[in-house]
Amino acid sequence: MTAPAFNPVATGAVDGPDPVEQLHAAIQVWREQQDTIAARMLSQPDHTLDHVARRIRPALAPVVAMFDAQASGVEAQRQRTLTHAGADEQLAEIAADRRAAIEQIVKPAAEALAAAHAQTRAQLADVGDVATPEDDVDAAELADLISNYTVSAALPIVTKALREAAELGDIGYIVALRPLLQSLDERNPHNVALAGLLTLATAATATWQLTVSTARLARIERMQWELGELTTAALQGGRDGALALQRRGLELADADGLVASVEDGNTAARPRSSAYRAMQPPPRPLTRLHVTPEQRAADQQRAQRAAADDAEE
Secondary structure (H helix, E strand, O other), X not given: OOOOOOOOOOOXXXXXXXXHHHHHHHHHHHHHHHHHHHHHHHOOOOHHHHHHHHHHHHHHHHHHHHHHHHHHHHHHHEXXXXXXXXXXXXXXXXXXXXXXXXXXXXXXXXXXXXXXXXXXXXXXXXXHOOOOHHHHHHHHHHHHHOOOOOHHHHHHHHHHHHHHHHHHOOHHHHHHHHHHHHHHHHHOOOOHHXXXXXXXXXXXXXXXXXXXXXXXHHHHHHHHHHHHHHHHXXXXXXXXXXXXXXXXXXXXXXXXXXXXXXXXXXXXXOOOOHHHHHHOOOOOOOOOOOOOHHHHHHHHHHHHHHHHHHHHO
16 A cells, blocks of 8 residues: 555645544444454354363363262271371372373363464464565655654544555555554654554454454463363362362353454453453454644644754754
């Protein structure tokens, strides 16, 4: 996408449609399309995670019950037919056998989750950087174009470029423009309009592929944690371990709960499992930004003072 040329409407010299409103509308349409696709993709079965979620606890329960019964039998014979030392020795053997049996059940699941985690991390890296060399060149041309403009004059040009890219679905160009926006934001930390523009650009770069990969990674990491807790309960044994095993399960979050809604900044639907609410991605704030006439005048005054200082130097 070629960097836009200077024109008076784009820079705000001539009144026209609010460029920020136009950008917000374009990105909102884009985000709704992407979130719809992401929700549909996340609602599809994930065979790796489904297999782990449905297999582990049913496989562990009878093994845990068997070793608990063996340990209870040894305790019942303590001081009857077994000495304390003899009972402790048998309990240690039972604990070792328990650990080996549980690891035999859990290890394949842990390895499958680790492989899925590595694969998803790689996918996330691939979909996160979609800017092509041509996008980088176009972004550099735009940066060169606005290099001699004040922030007030540059913002409408960048806004127009972002809006046109969003309308075309040219997310690579928006990704390439983000370093420029971040650089401007660092040099102008109190410019609310600039911060809002960076927020909108960030929201636009969240493609459905990025949303799906991020959500799947969160599911996998949550399941890895749950598997660890389940393993701990199985190894613990006894009444407390049995209770923990009954309460602890491997679940999958609902797809809609993993896709944030642009319209109101809340998730489209809450997952049924409260344990998964903590893993939802943060909502993308898309507040409508308005620059008041007072703010425009203040920006112009600052630009004039900066120009005067440069001329004196």
